[in-house]
Amino acid sequence: MSCTVSAAAMPLLAASGNAEESASRSSGPDEPVNISLTINGQPHNLALDSRTSLLDALRDHVGLTGTKKGCDHGQCGACTVLVDNRRILSCMSFAVMNDGREVTTIEGLALPDGTLHPMQQAFIDHDAFQCGYCTPGQILSAIGCVNEHHAGSQDEIREFMSGNICRCAAYPNIVDAIVQARDELRGA
Numbered sequence: 001m002s003c004t005v006s007a008a009a010m011p012l013l014a015a016s017g018n019a020e021e022s023a024s025r026s027s028g029p030d031e032p033v034n035i036s037l038t039i040n041g042q043p044h045n046l047a048l049d050s051r052t053s054l055l056d057a058l059r060d061h062v063g064l065t066g067t068k069k070g071c072d073h074g075q076c077g078a079c080t081v082l083v084d085n086r087r088i089l090s091c092m093s094f095a096v097m098n099d100g101r102e103v104t105t106i107e108g109l110a111l112p113d114g115t116l117h118p119m120q121q122a123f124i125d126h127d128a129f130q131c132g133y134c135t136p137g138q139i140l141s142a143i144g145c146v147n148e149h150h151a152g153s154q155d156e157i158r159e160f161m162s163g164n165i166c167r168c169a170a171y172p173n174i175v176d177a178i179v180q181a182r183d184e185l186r187g188a
């Protein structure tokens with residue numbers, strides 16, 4: 001397993017305390033659990049089966065379908081979102097584990113006037129997608145990669161983006177896009 005997957009999985013472990021607190025508020029395993037998420041700056045109060053993944057909560061309960069389900073087993077990276085500004089695989093995280101946290105999805109990156117996030121614009125500038133199915137996860141993971149200071153070189157970007165699979169093999173263009181956005185985000 002790559003370093004990227006491990007790095008992405010660690011926040012899930014760190015969030016496990018919230019899962020226990022939330023589960024304790026449920027009177028039984030089949031009773032819905034009430035949680036609050038801030039998603040793209042908007043508060044959402046949800047009553048969910050405790051087994052609902054964050055991915056399914058976003059797509060099926062909030063209606064934000066920009067986050068994609070590829071494998072649903074933590075192997076492709078298509079479901080990557082930011083939780084408290086750290087990237088996680090949302091298919092591998094129960095929604096209740098994220099109670100009280102801030103979630104950022106692809107729908108929350110552009111400014112209200114439609115101006116794209118520098119990472120979104122860089123993916124367009126470098127033609128860094130073909131079918132686009134992996135792209136929301138690639139972009140969120142790329143933002144996380146830059147925020148984590150793991151985008152210092154093309155080799156480092158390849159290593160720390162290795163958990164995001166692209167069936168269309170747009171990898172060289174994805175790396176070029178991340179370099180451009182990294183420099184813009186850092187004011188280079």
Ligand code: FES
Pocket residue numbers: 068069070071072073074075076077078079080089090091092
């Ligand atoms: S859908 Fe989550 S890693 Fe593939």
Ligand code: FES
Pocket residue numbers: 128129130131132133134135165166167168169170
């Ligand atoms: S652009 Fe098609 S899977 Fe990546």
